[in-house]
Each structure stands twice: as C-alpha cells, then as structure tokens.
Amino acid sequence: MKRIIRDEIEIFCENSKEYKLVKKGIKLSELAEVFNVRLNYPIIGAKVNYITRSLNYDCYKPMKVRFLDITAPSGMKIYVRTLCFILFVAVKKVLPEAHLRIEHPLSKGYFCSLGLGRNIETEEIERIKKEMHNLILADIPILHHEELADEVVRLFQDRGYQDKADLIKTSGKLYSNYYSLGNDVDFFDGVLALSTGYVGLFDIIRFYDGILLRVPNRSNPKDLEPIVKQPAMYEAFKKQIDFLNILGLTNVGQLNTLIKAGKISELVTVAEALQEKSVAAIASEIADEYKKGVRIILVSGPSSSGKTTFTKRLQIQLLTNLLRPLAISLDDYFVDREKTPLDEEGEYDFEAIDALDLSYLNSDLKKLLEGEEIELPRFDFEYGKRKMSGRKIRLKEGALLILEGIHALNPVLTEMIPDSAKYKVYVSALTTISLDDHNWVPTADNRLIRRIIRDYNYRGYSASSTIARWENVRKGEDKWIFPYQENANATFNSAMLYELAALRHKAELILMEVLPNDPEYGEAHRLLNFLSYFMYLNDNELPRTSLLREFLGGSSFIY
Numbered sequence: 001m002k003r004i005i006r007d008e009i010e011i012f013c014e015n016s017k018e019y020k021l022v023k024k025g026i027k028l029s030e031l032a033e034v035f036n037v038r039l040n041y042p043i044i045g046a047k048v049n050y051i052t053r054s055l056n057y058d059c060y061k062p063m064k065v066r067f068l069d070i071t072a073p074s075g076m077k078i079y080v081r082t083l084c085f086i087l088f089v090a091v092k093k094v095l096p097e098a099h100l101r102i103e104h105p106l107s108k109g110y111f112c113s114l115g116l117g118r119n120i121e122t123e124e125i126e127r128i129k130k131e132m133h134n135l136i137l138a139d140i141p142i143l144h145h146e147e148l149a150d151e152v153v154r155l156f157q158d159r160g161y162q163d164k165a166d167l168i169k170t171s172g173k174l175y176s177n178y179y180s181l182g183n184d185v186d187f188f189d190g191v192l193a194l195s196t197g198y199v200g201l202f203d204i205i206r207f208y209d210g211i212l213l214r215v216p217n218r219s220n221p222k223d224l225e226p227i228v229k230q231p232a233m234y235e236a237f238k239k240q241i242d243f244l245n246i247l248g249l250t251n252v253g254q255l256n257t258l259i260k261a262g263k264i265s266e267l268v269t270v271a272e273a274l275q276e277k278s279v280a281a282i283a284s285e286i287a288d289e290y291k292k293g294v295r296i297i298l299v300s301g302p303s304s305s306g307k308t309t310f311t312k313r314l315q316i317q318l319l320t321n322l323l324r325p326l327a328i329s330l331d332d333y334f335v336d337r338e339k340t341p342l343d344e345e346g347e348y349d350f351e352a353i354d355a356l357d358l359s360y361l362n363s364d365l366k367k368l369l370e371g372e373e374i375e376l377p378r379f380d381f382e383y384g385k386r387k388m389s390g391r392k393i394r395l396k397e398g399a400l401l402i403l404e405g406i407h408a409l410n411p412v413l414t415e416m417i418p419d420s421a422k423y424k425v426y427v428s429a430l431t432t433i434s435l436d437d438h439n440w441v442p443t444a445d446n447r448l449i450r451r452i453i454r455d456y457n458y459r460g461y462s463a464s465s466t467i468a469r470w471e472n473v474r475k476g477e478d479k480w481i482f483p484y485q486e487n488a489n490a491t492f493n494s495a496m497l498y499e500l501a502a503l504r505h506k507a508e509l510i511l512m513e514v515l516p517n518d519p520e521y522g523e524a525h526r527l528l529n530f531l532s533y534f535m536y537l538n539d540n541e542l543p544r545t546s547l548l549r550e551f552l553g554g555s556s557f558i559y
Helices: 028-034 073-094 122-138 149-159 162-171 231-247 252-260 264-290 307-320 358-369 443-459 463-480 482-487 499-511 521-531
Strands: 008-013 018-023 045-048 051-053 063-068 101-106 109-113 142-148 175-181 184-186 203-207 210-214 296-300 324-329 374-380 385-393 399-404 422-428 490-493
Touching (some): 028 045, 045 073, 073 109, 073 175, 073 184, 073 210, 122 203, 149 175, 231 264, 252 499, 264 490, 307 324, 422 482, 463 482, 463 521, 499 521
Antiparallel strands (some): 045 051, 045 063, 101 109, 109 210, 374 385
C-alpha cells in the first residue's frame, strides 16, 4: 500500500478568523501575506498555539496563529530585545572600551551602565544613536542559531562574554540558542525581530551615572514613553547592585556556580541579614520620627511584593525600639458590596480606592490620634457587609498604627490626617541579579512567580487563573500604586538574590498543570523556560523568618 504524504496543513488565523490550507514549511512572515493580515502597526512576531514565535518560524503542523504588533505585550518585548541588540552592537563600535550592562527597567525605560569609570559625554551618546540609526536603516538580518550548548559556550568564551558562557554552561541544556547581527553575536531569552529595520523609534539620554534607553509607548507606539523621575527607585536599585558587586555576584551563571559548589549557605545568611538590617534601619528612623509626632505608618507596594511579611518584621523591630505597633486592615473598611464601584467591564472593582469607605477610615484615624477609643469594623466577605468586630483600641503612649494596603501611599486615603503624623514605606521586589549582562530579570516576572505559588498553595487558584488575571493586576498597579511610590519616606527591596532558584521547584510543578489548549499556556511555557536557567536551591536553606516563606510556606509568622 502506497503511503500518502500530504504537503499541506490547515492553519487558523485568529486575526482574520479564518482557516486556510497552506504548504508545509511555510514561514510565518509568508503566512501573514496569505491571510492578508493588516495590523495598526507592522507585524513583528506571532503567537503559535499561544507560544511567541519569530516570523522566521517554519510551520509544519496544523496550528492556531495570532500575529502581533508592538501594541501586544509579546510584541513590545520583541521590539525591546531587538533594540537592545542594536544598542550593544553600536556601543561596541563607538566605545570599544565600554562594558554595556542593561541592568533593569527604570523611569519608563531601561537603565544601562557602561563601565567606563566616568560619565559618558553627550557627543558619545550622539555617536551611539547615529550608529544605531545607521544599523536600523541598513535593515540588517538578525539570524537565529541553535547549536550544541558546548559549542555556544566556546563561542561566547572566545568573544570574552563569560557571563553568557557561564549561564549556558550551568543551565544544563544540551542545545542553546543565540543570535547574530553581521559579525556580532549575543544571547537573548526570547524572540527577536527578523532584521534591524523592524525597530525605529527610540532615544538614549544620559541618566545618573549611565544611560537610559527609551522605548515606544505600547498604547501609542508613535510616541516614546514619558520619562518618569524615580530617584528613590534608582537609589534602591543602586544600593542592591553595589552589594552584588561587592559579592562578585551579578548574574545567574555565577549564582548557579555557587549553588553547584555547595557554597550557597553563606550567601543566604548574608543576604537575609542585609534585608533585616534594612528593616531595622526603617524602624529606627520611625522611632526618631515618633518623637516628632509620627503616629501612623503606611505600607504599600504592588502584588506579591512581600508587604505582609515586611510589616510583621517591622513590628518586631519597632518593639526593639520600645514602640508598640498596632495593625489595622484596610480590607475591613470596604464599602458594602452594592456600593462598590464597577470597572469598564461592569464588574466590581475592588482595586479602586473608592471601594474603601474613606470618610469612615479617616474619622477613626482622627479619633485615635486625638486619644479616643474606637471599635474596629470587620468586613464579612461572604455577605459583602461591614459590621463591628467588638475589638476596641486606643493609641496609648508609645503606640503606632500600621496600615498596609495597595492604596496606603495615595494621599486621598488619609487626606484628613496631617502629613506630619504619617511615615510612608514602599515595598517592592526590585530584582537586580541578571541572567547575563544583556538579559535582566523583570521584577514583574519575579512577582508573578511568587503570586502563582501563593495563589495555588493558599487561595486555591490554578496557575492559569493567576496568569489570566495578571494583566489587569498590572493595570491596577499602574493606576493606583506606581504613581505614588516616590512619595515614600523609605523604600524596601524585598527581592532576594537567590529567590528564583528557591522558588523554581514549586513554581514548575504548578506551571506544568497548564495544558497546551489553555490560552495561558504560552505564558506558562515562557516562565518555565525562564526558570530553567536557574539551578535548584532547596528551601531548607532559608530561615523561618525569610520573606520568601510568605510564598513557600514554613514561616514562623502566622498569616
């Protein structure tokens, strides 16, 4: 019997909502023309069965495809990675003595250090920008390569890129990817555009002791993101990076080498001590401010930033300063369910500040500051009603109130309370260790992985449901949290150098439950690949008071 080999496959295009038979092996770039896909901005990549792929991807099986432009989150990531490669090539040509490190997102752009031992000159920045524009106008192909990991390690070692060689060598992968642009090579954790001509809008400015790479606004890619001044965030990042430089531990390859050598215990001890020192310093400053009239501590930060554990550790440190902290839950000041504002989809918007009874909260706070006794409310989430708890409190000598929640730094929350009575703390997981010099670890990914584990273990949510809600969570943070972070008196960095190695095992088990037919499969797949670069760290290494215990379990604190 003769075997029939079909040379066509069926593709469903989500953009045009149609099926078509196409030849096997067709590239995504060609497929976009077959379906006549036209987006608001140039197509830069695609989701194939929910996984982000390059336009050079060959299609050999039936599949679902959605083409992306820069307005899609994955499309913007492709754009930024491509721009980073172009920046690297331009800096290498203009300033061969420089050592470019793309360290972290900051001020709506990407902060980069150059290792020059001096500030970069304006004329040098202009030369780099000109070289980048020349590369973009030349529309040079960016080629993707996949080879045996040992060969890729040798390639990067020969080029002097030890950070990339260490990452690939310690990740344990048999094969590894890398990209080339002319004679230059680099590694990136994710897809790049087909050529330099796919990017256009960007800018570089001198920023502190480095440069800021500015990128397009995702909602309106014709404009650059506005520069948002974040001096407190910069100082928090710089403090941690200075600590990493002292340890000689700036990238994941070095972390993996330490774990493999069985020398991680000392790093854990030092990092945990440094974090506790930071909590103690904030408590000491609050104690000084108490003498000047501070009576309320406001603690805010984005989802899974570790606010709860920070607050518990802060309470202990305040006690050592002979102060008595009293915690009030903002959740108990929710308005009754039927009074909760609605979002754009007509659903209850529990993230909105108007979901809280602000006048009632401020009235209670004023009474406490005036020495009166109040009875705390308690919100019944089952019935959506607030009622009295029977718990009465009064601010006695040495007592402080702690309010922890996403709106804590919003001036509207406590507008009836004088600023002189308030001390504000912003908590966030400001990840500073990088995969390598050109691949930062996004703080949002760090928090998402924390939240996936916490939601699964303590709230009964699957990874799919957590991932599905994440974009709306981020939108809420952009609206209600990030605009007020620079109002804080102190910034606390809750990220740990080794945390993704410690979180990896539990996160993987949860992410692996996401099935290929699930719309969240692509994001789960991306996170699994990202985590695969970290060697496992047994969480037995972590002390019971570690902030990571809030997510992993086994904490000495009661949540």
